[in-house]
Amino acid sequence: MAPWNPRMEEMPPEELRRLQFKLVKSLVYRLYSFNDFYRRRMKEQEVHPDDIRTLEDVAKLPFMYKADLRDGYPDRIFSAEQNELVRYHVSSGTTGKPTVVGYTERDIENWSESLARGFSSCGLGRGDVIQVSYGYGLFTGGLGAHYGAERVGATVLPTSVGNTERQIELMQDLHVTAIACTPSYLLHMGEVAEKMGVSIRNDTDLRMGFLGAEPWSEQMRTRIEDWLGIRAYDIYGTSELSGPMFTECTEQQGIHVWGDLALVEIVDPATGEVLEAGEQGELTITMLQKEALPMIRYRIGDLTAVEEGACACGRTHPRIGRIRGRVDDMLIIRGINVFPSQVEHVLLEIPQVGRHFQIVVDRKGALDSMLVRVEVSEEAFSDKITELMVIKRAVEHRLRSSLNVSVDVELVEPGSLPRFEGKSKKVVDRRSL
Amino acid sequence: MEKSYIVKQISIFSENRPGRLAAVACALRDAGINIFAFSIAEADGFGVVRALVDRPDDAHRTLTDLGFRVSFTDVIGVKMRDEPGGLSDIASILGDAGINIEYAYAYSGKDGAVLILRVDQVEDAIRQILGRGGELLKASLSR
Numbered sequence: 308m309a310p311w312n313p314r315m316e317e318m319p320p321e322e323l324r325r326l327q328f329k330l331v332k333s334l335v336y337r338l339y340s341f342n343d344f345y346r347r348r349m350k351e352q353e354v355h356p357d358d359i360r361t362l363e364d365v366a367k368l369p370f371m372y373k374a375d376l377r378d379g380y381p382d383r384i385f386s387a388e389q390n391e392l393v394r395y396h397v398s399s400g401t402t403g404k405p406t407v408v409g410y411t412e413r414d415i416e417n418w419s420e421s422l423a424r425g426f427s428s429c430g431l432g433r434g435d436v437i438q439v440s441y442g443y444g445l446f447t448g449g450l451g452a453h454y455g456a457e458r459v460g461a462t463v464l465p466t467s468v469g470n471t472e473r474q475i476e477l478m479q480d481l482h483v484t485a486i487a488c489t490p491s492y493l494l495h496m497g498e499v500a501e502k503m504g505v506s507i508r509n510d511t512d513l514r515m516g517f518l519g520a521e522p523w524s525e526q527m528r529t530r531i532e533d534w535l536g537i538r539a540y541d542i543y544g545t546s547e548l549s550g551p552m553f554t555e556c557t558e559q560q561g562i563h564v565w566g567d568l569a570l571v572e573i574v575d576p577a578t579g580e581v582l583e584a585g586e587q588g589e590l591t592i593t594m595l596q597k598e599a600l601p602m603i604r605y606r607i608g609d610l611t612a613v614e615e616g617a618c619a620c621g622r623t624h625p626r627i628g629r630i631r632g633r634v635d636d637m638l639i640i641r642g643i644n645v646f647p648s649q650v651e652h653v654l655l656e657i658p659q660v661g662r663h664f665q666i667v668v669d670r671k672g673a674l675d676s677m678l679v680r681v682e683v684s685e686e687a688f689s690d691k692i693t694e695l696m697v698i699k700r701a702v703e704h705r706l707r708s709s710l711n712v713s714v715d716v717e718l719v720e721p722g723s724l725p726r727f728e729g730k731s732k733k734v735v736d737r738r739s740l
Numbered sequence: 741m742e743k744s745y746i747v748k749q750i751s752i753f754s755e756n757r758p759g760r761l762a763a764v765a766c767a768l769r770d771a772g773i774n775i776f777a778f779s780i781a782e783a784d785g786f787g788v789v790r791a792l793v794d795r796p797d798d799a800h801r802t803l804t805d806l807g808f809r810v811s812f813t814d815v816i817g818v819k820m821r822d823e824p825g826g827l828s829d830i831a832s833i834l835g836d837a838g839i840n841i842e843y844a845y846a847y848s849g850k851d852g853a854v855l856i857l858r859v860d861q862v863e864d865a866i867r868q869i870l871g872r873g874g875e876l877l878k879a880s881l882s883r
Contacts, residue, residue: 683753683809685809688751688753688809688810688811689751689811690749690751690781690788690790690811690813690858691788691842692781692782692783692788695753695783695786695788696783696784699784717784717785717786718753718785718786719755719786720753720754720755720760720807720808720809721753721807721808721809722807723755723807
């Protein structure tokens, strides 16, 4: 598909690297001069902007972690004034304090530009109707896809998540040609449609999907494509980078990460050492043009590899492969991030259950299900079934309100859950993606 | 006086999966403890085994040592006529007195039929049953 910005997307690799170096240089000087957080970090690491003489010298710069954003809550590490910001997005705060991301007008511009390139590389443009079934609001998915799609001239149908039957009716009535949502939500939609007597393949104009916000596999792509009769494209991003930003092209050979906006490194999660192209490691990104909340060597925690060579589509920018997993133990349940430590935290506040637990994740139909197995404490044990059921429901309720995900709780006998010495394995993930 | 009719039932938390009742029963067998009445109440994924045994304290210790969650519950055992109307006699006494039965189970032993009851007002239930000519198991039968 024709590039949105041919000069940039098909820039010869050497020229792209020179551009990246120039952008890194000015970013580092700017932050060293005007941002206390980065100046302190660089001083601690004993690196000065003058030490960055080649693009490879980026490896001398300090890493940045999610904890830095949390510690800087809400906006202490921003490098723009509040009156320059046009928007905030806020993460769900699943591991504790939420993280706030601010955007200048230019940040929103670059974000939309990034997705416009991705969307058009898959053939989305004027004449298309795209249903955006990612959540709108503090979450970046809905508005991110929305602005990107408007940029390429598509007509946006901002359905957000939920009310699936209505979404299917609208998909038919308004001749929707593209959808942006999680892969599992699209599968769910397909099932609901069938129950309504609607075949997405035969009774709608849907022909492409931009699917992300949770890990999925090639097998799942094949299943979605064969069943629904569409092309399914991977879309990637996190709120810290702006939101969903990068997609595959029609070649479906990796996600194009625009080198003028982001510099990708893959590092060894244990040592932080930069790995070669093709090697699996932790995705680390430097956002080269962000104004409000710049990112230098941000360790995202997703495991993947950089694909070598130009894409058959003619675009020259680096590509990343499918996300293989996480460095930490984060789970993604129905698009929501869940850490086992959060479950532990909730259980510790409930005296009726012990502190041992096990999380079993499964996929029922198209949707994830999460079961938490807990042991009843001695004090709480009553021979009355009703009282035990009250405990079970209370634990379910507490977990649900803390994790934002519905949870089934199973009461088990004391001592029956596995105990671990050292690193525990508290999650049994039975999903096949 | 009423106290001597309060029987200590042991209640055991059990997951609802194969082999759990066997584990409880084998432990009691190995400790030489006799079960003379029991029932299982099941819920979502788990159950509670309730039993009257000849040595409740020993049973409690044995099962707790094995890691089971065990508690004692006060119940009463009412002798029933083993013929039509036997249950209704007792249920009516309690119903008339406004005493609620939380759960019940019955067995027919060598000395006749017995109804085991967990009620919300134990001593009141004992007085009512004795007052209306009913006969209760002595707690001393389980020591």
